[in-house]
Amino acid sequence: MRLTAGLAISLDAMGGDKAPDMVVHGADIARQRFPQVRFQFYGDTDRLKPIFKGLPALAAVSDIHHADTVITMDDKPGQALRAGRGSSMRLAIDAVQRGESNAVVSAGNTGALMAMAKFVLKTMPGIDRPAIASFFPTMRSESVMLDLGANVVCDASNLVQFAVMGNVFARTVLGVREPSTALLNVGSEEMKGHDAVKEAAAILRLVNLPGRFHGFVEGDDIAKGTVDVIVTDGFTGNVALKSIEGTVKLYGYFLRQSFGSSLMAKFGYLLARPALNALRARVDPRRYNGAIFMGLNGICVKSHGGTDAFGFANAIGVAVDMVQNGAIENMKRDFDQMITTPGAAPGSAAL
Amino acid sequence: MRLTAGLAISLDAMGGDKAPDMVVHGADIARQRFPQVRFQFYGDTDRLKPIFKGLPALAAVSDIHHADTVITMDDKPGQALRAGRGSSMRLAIDAVQRGESNAVVSAGNTGALMAMAKFVLKTMPGIDRPAIASFFPTMRSESVMLDLGANVVCDASNLVQFAVMGNVFARTVLGVREPSTALLNVGSEEMKGHDAVKEAAAILRLVNLPGRFHGFVEGDDIAKGTVDVIVTDGFTGNVALKSIEGTVKLYGYFLRQSFGSSLMAKFGYLLARPALNALRARVDPRRYNGAIFMGLNGICVKSHGGTDAFGFANAIGVAVDMVQNGAIENMKRDFDQMITTPGAAPGSAAL
Numbered sequence: 001m002r003l004t005a006g007l008a009i010s011l012d013a014m015g016g017d018k019a020p021d022m023v024v025h026g027a028d029i030a031r032q033r034f035p036q037v038r039f040q041f042y043g044d045t046d047r048l049k050p051i052f053k054g055l056p057a058l059a060a061v062s063d064i065h066h067a068d069t070v071i072t073m074d075d076k077p078g079q080a081l082r083a084g085r086g087s088s089m090r091l092a093i094d095a096v097q098r099g100e101s102n103a104v105v106s107a108g109n110t111g112a113l114m115a116m117a118k119f120v121l122k123t124m125p126g127i128d129r130p131a132i133a134s135f136f137p138t139m140r141s142e143s144v145m146l147d148l149g150a151n152v153v154c155d156a157s158n159l160v161q162f163a164v165m166g167n168v169f170a171r172t173v174l175g176v177r178e179p180s181t182a183l184l185n186v187g188s189e190e191m192k193g194h195d196a197v198k199e200a201a202a203i204l205r206l207v208n209l210p211g212r213f214h215g216f217v218e219g220d221d222i223a224k225g226t227v228d229v230i231v232t233d234g235f236t237g238n239v240a241l242k243s244i245e246g247t248v249k250l251y252g253y254f255l256r257q258s259f260g261s262s263l264m265a266k267f268g269y270l271l272a273r274p275a276l277n278a279l280r281a282r283v284d285p286r287r288y289n290g291a292i293f294m295g296l297n298g299i300c301v302k303s304h305g306g307t308d309a310f311g312f313a314n315a316i317g318v319a320v321d322m323v324q325n326g327a328i329e330n331m332k333r334d335f336d337q338m339i340t341t342p343g344a345a346p347g348s349a350a351l
Numbered sequence: 352m353r354l355t356a357g358l359a360i361s362l363d364a365m366g367g368d369k370a371p372d373m374v375v376h377g378a379d380i381a382r383q384r385f386p387q388v389r390f391q392f393y394g395d396t397d398r399l400k401p402i403f404k405g406l407p408a409l410a411a412v413s414d415i416h417h418a419d420t421v422i423t424m425d426d427k428p429g430q431a432l433r434a435g436r437g438s439s440m441r442l443a444i445d446a447v448q449r450g451e452s453n454a455v456v457s458a459g460n461t462g463a464l465m466a467m468a469k470f471v472l473k474t475m476p477g478i479d480r481p482a483i484a485s486f487f488p489t490m491r492s493e494s495v496m497l498d499l500g501a502n503v504v505c506d507a508s509n510l511v512q513f514a515v516m517g518n519v520f521a522r523t524v525l526g527v528r529e530p531s532t533a534l535l536n537v538g539s540e541e542m543k544g545h546d547a548v549k550e551a552a553a554i555l556r557l558v559n560l561p562g563r564f565h566g567f568v569e570g571d572d573i574a575k576g577t578v579d580v581i582v583t584d585g586f587t588g589n590v591a592l593k594s595i596e597g598t599v600k601l602y603g604y605f606l607r608q609s610f611g612s613s614l615m616a617k618f619g620y621l622l623a624r625p626a627l628n629a630l631r632a633r634v635d636p637r638r639y640n641g642a643i644f645m646g647l648n649g650i651c652v653k654s655h656g657g658t659d660a661f662g663f664a665n666a667i668g669v670a671v672d673m674v675q676n677g678a679i680e681n682m683k684r685d686f687d688q689m690i691t692t693p694g695a696a697p698g699s700a701a702l
Contacts, residue, residue: 139601149537152545186500186589194503194586219593223601235545236590238537239583242570243591247598250490250574254633255606258626268623275609275616282605 007036009319010101013043014070014088015108017306020044023107024051026312028058033313034320040101042067042091067091071112073305080112081119089113093120096298103299103319105290107312113302114150114293121298124328126335129154130295131162131234132302133169136244136288138225144169145184145222145230148291149238156199159183159231160207163200164334165294166229167209172325173292173318178211179228184236185216192216196233210334248283286311290318294331299323358387360670361452364394365421365439366459368657371395374458375402377663379409384664385671391452393418393443418442422463424656431463432470440464444471447649454650454670456641458663464653465501465644472649475679477686480505481646482513482585483653484520487595487639489576495520496535496573496581499642500589507550510534510582511558514551515685516645517580518560523676524643524669529562530579535587536567543567547584561685599634637662641669645682650674 011027013020020043027039039062041048052059067088071080084090089108095101097120106113114130123130133146146166151158163181170179183201185193190201193216204213214227219240222230232240259269269276281287285304289311293300299322303315322328362378364371371394378390390413392399403410418439422431435441440459446452448471457464465481474481484497497517502509514532521530534552536544541552544567555564565578570591573581583591610620620627632638636655640662644651650673654666673679 137601139604152537184590186503186586219590219595220597220600222594223597232590235537236587239535239570239587239591240594243573243594244570244598246571246574247595248602249571250488251599251602251634253490254630258630259623261626261629265623265626268619268621268626270619271622272610272616272619275612275619278612279605279609283602 006038007034007320007323008038008040008101009316010040010042010092010095010104011316012089012092012104012106012108013041013048014067015106015113015305016303016312018308019107020047021051022307022309022312024048024055024058025309026316027062028055029309029313030316030320031058031061033317037061037316037320038063040065040092040095042088042095044070044088065091071109073109075109075112077111077115080109081115084112084116090116090120093117093300096300097121102323103301105301105303105312105315105319107303107305107307107315110149110302113300117293117296117298117300121296121300123295124297124332124335127161127165127295129158129161130293131165132291133166133294134241134288134291135169135174136222137282138223140225142174143222143225143228143230144174145232145237145241146294147232147234147237148241149234150293151234153235154196154233156196156203159196159200159233160203161295163204163209163213163229163231165331166231167211168327168331168334169292169294170228171210172327172330173321174228176211176228179209180212180214181209181229181231182214182217182221182227184222184230184232184240185218188216188218190215200231245285248285252280252283287314290315292318292322297328299328357389358385358671358674359389359391359452360667361391361393361443361446361455362667363440363443363455363457363459364392364399365418366457366464366656367654367663368458369659370458371398372402373658373660373663375399375406375409376660377667378413379406380660380664381667381671382409382412384668388412388667388671389414391416391443391446393439393446395421395439416442422460424460426460426463428462428466431460432466435463435467441467441471444468444649444651447651448472453674454652456652456654456663456666456670458654458656458658458666461500461653464651468644468647468649468651472647472651474646475648475683475686478512478516478646480509480512481644482516483642484517484645485592485639485642486520486525487573488633489574491576493525494573494576494579494581495525496583496588496592497645498583498585498588499592500585501644502585504586505547505584507547507554510547510551510584511554512646514555514560514564514580514582516682517582518562519678519682519685520643520645521579522561523678523681524672525579527562527579530560531563531565532560532580532582533565533568533572533578535573535581535583535591536569538569539567541566551582596636599636603631603634638665641666643669643673648679650679
């Protein structure tokens with residue numbers, strides 16, 4: 001586990017529905033998984049210190065930095081940028097920019113976090129717009145999809161850049177050596193879809209990413225795990241992700257109703273309970289908590305706002321994976337190669 | 352059941368993976384549910400007649416019309432339009448146009464069916480583009496979503512027209528008296544989304560549909576059943592629909608794996624089997640088979656190409672519901688009212 005000495009993660013202690021308790025307890029779970037990590041907490045010290053009282057092991061690997069203000073879920077991104085300079089979220093991001101920590105994790109306001117992270121960390125050379133990426137379970141293993149909502153309108157070059165970012169994500173976080181990548185579309189034939197996806201496909205057929213460009217996939221290919229990386233605009237990606245989350249909840253609800261529908265079914269449930277708990281763990285959204293803002297000069301992970309300590313620990317885990325596997329350096333190298341030798345395989349060293 | 356005397360449904364007997372057997376047997380199931388319906392089969396009589404041998408009751412309420420050619424799944428829409436004049440699909444549509452049947456059902460090539468139906472039946476006055484609509488189970492009951500893939504790019508006025516069509520669908524097929532309608536978006540706040548959804552929302556706030564305009568919903572609201580009618584462009588709608596279908600399959604797969612994972616779990620499955628079969632029936636895509644091409648001067652229902660007789664019978668059922676509840680007349684009235692009295696409530700007579 002101790003791959004990187006002196007790894008530090010800054011945490012927006014005040015972001016999320018159950019903050020700051022959830023954040024501190026989440027860090028305590030992450031501490032046991034990642035003993036090499038030091039935690040930089042940014043938040044209201046008066047509220048944070050009492051929580052640390054019962055967690056001496058966490059306190060030993062943590063620093064608490066006071067922040068006067070908190071970005072709320074209702075703050076508009078522009079407002080957060082202008083007025084949020086002393087906020088817990090902003091100070092946590094600033095620490096990454098100054099090199100005092102390797103990544104930031106926040107369960108706060110997504111729009112504000114993206115605006116601040118973009119302003120402070122800046123987008124990487126070669127990337128016009130950052131994207132939100134996350135991974136989820138499939139029939140085959142796990143896949144990554146992006147953009148999940150940062151950009152509601154995307155052109156072909158945005159989509160191509162997302163493909164490169166997703167490729168790096170698959171290699172660094174999912175550990176897939178040669179990821180397969182596809183564009184989400186309404187059909188798999190070349191003539192399908194709107195101009196942006198068709199143009200992006202034409203470019204991606206020329207620019208060899210590490211792995212294989214699969215062409216187009218459809219919505220049902222997400223769960224099938226047809227490819228490792230699914231690229232789409234932020235509008236479609238956000239709708240697809242939430243449609244999937246809603247369906248998982250609906251199925252779980254139907255399943256509970258079925259088991260409650262007769263005495264026999266209830267007995268059946270009791271016998272099958274350990275197996276069903278394993279299923280529940282498998283589709284547990286907390287396991288897949290931690291969306292990454294890809295394309296910035298720094299690692300910024302957004303935790304679901306409503307998550308608990310277990311979920312938040314997983315978001316920290318995603319940040320740690322990104323840092324330990326040199327996600328930023330990999331992406332910079334891939335883009336450099338795309339720019340300096342157009343048509344050549346970015347990251348071809350890995351092929 | 353005998354609401355309408357002399358109701359006729361024309362069937363593309365050659366469309367679908369398992370056609371023509373599936374189509375004929377599907378009609379035989381539908382015959383038992385809808386004794387008032389007469390079936391007009393269009394297809395290869397040499398192949399059709401032997402199938403009818405064992406189905407005298409169906410033969411008694413059916414006419415078989417010979418068609419020389421078949422539109423294949425690989426035919427491009429333009430090609431089907433030009434060369435498919437004698438095809439089973441085209442003749443089945445023509446019958447609706449001539450008033451010889453009240454609706455057409457086909458499990459064939461979607462793009463070809465849409466192109467032909469649009470060419471033959473024409474779009475309704477007030478509607479620029481037809482849309483594909485379908486309904487599916489939710490936590491509350493059932494909802495309709497459109498467009499599911501007919502139009503990959505949509506402007507605000509397309510979306511507004513889809514909202515009116517969806518509203519009519521909810522009233523006629525789902526039997527909801529005052530449907531709630533919403534636009535699919537990446538957030539519920541007014542400022543969210545791209546221009547088309549924002550403009551469409553502004554218009555829909557003024558044009559009172561029967562029922563209530565809810566504003567924006569997100570992907571997870573589809574399964575929640577937050578509203579009766581979900582309106583979106585064909586790209587997003589197609590991806591959302593297929594993402595949901597894929598997730599249902601993934602969950603079923605995980606569930607089977609769980610029940611097979613231990614002896615106790617297998618016993619549990621045996622006890623809970625009747626309840627689980629009820630669940631399976633509840634999420635069975637065949638139950639929700641039958642997508643409607645809304646906005647044409649005639650009822651055209653697209654069955655899933657891979658469905659079986661049970662699924663095809665349900666697609667026929669959707670067509671029968673549309674006919675019996677006067678879907679076309681309702682929609683024409685609503686659009687007339689929107690055009691003649693802008694700002695007034697279309698279909699307000701129903702309020």
